Amino acid sequence: MNEWDMAVVGYPLWLWTETPAALQSSTTQYGITISMSAVRERVVFAMGDGKSVTCSSMSPLPSGTKPGTPSPDCGYVYEGASLPEGSYTVTASSHWSVAWSALGYSGTVPVVVSASRELPVGELQAVIVG
Template sequence: MWIENGTVTIDPVVLANRAIASMDLDPIKIGIVPESAPNRAGLVGLPVWMWVDQPTDDTFGPITASASEGTVSVTATAKVSSILWNMGDGTKITCTGKGTPYADHYGKQASPNCGHRYAKMSDDQPDGAYQVTASSHWVVEWTGGGQSGTIEFDLTTDPLPIRIGEAQVLTH
């Protein structure tokens, strides 16, 4: 807030940030095949599928909240515009939308909208363990107090370990 001509004025950006804070936004829950579990592994060259698992208003949006002080009220709507997947092998993939959850009937098909293939085993990951993270890019449109604007920020998941192995083919 600031004082102008003896009148206390509320900064709408402050209220927009207050509205965003009240949304209690969280990073997405990672959906990925191969799954991150003991005795689960993918293979070099086979498709990896990534998606937003069980999306909610506070992990993917859209979600709307308001904040007021005095006569000034601001309404903000937040939603994820893209997700940057860091695959742990130096590859970063940007996907828009939630991705497609994998189902067994897809077999060895590549994901139609958010996937990756590990090309070869890395010397940095001799045991085939890769740490995958997903950064949600949030875009918040706000309006109020005679102003409007956009606030953007990222929320990143904790690293999720997945294992990728190599199949060795023997011929006689």
């Protein structure tokens, strides 16, 4: 997060997931091979303030990035604070296309995986003295 332990109104927030965009697996048991290949098509971030962001590609925040730099492909800027009342619940829903094959059959199924976290969003204010 940052030294304030909150996201800040009007400040660019980078969005990404830790999961790779493609996964593959296969196993053979009792002479039967089952193969699966999953491709993440998009992630929908419900930001908790009534708005959402849909991203087909995401870049993690590189260390050393200048503060205030917006994400090149998946970001958000809050327009209002959640504090002091509480936090926004941010939910990321990853939409996958999973291709499978076994015993000469194959197909594709859609899969959605979601996770949520609480995110306090506040305002920074400056006071000029003197």
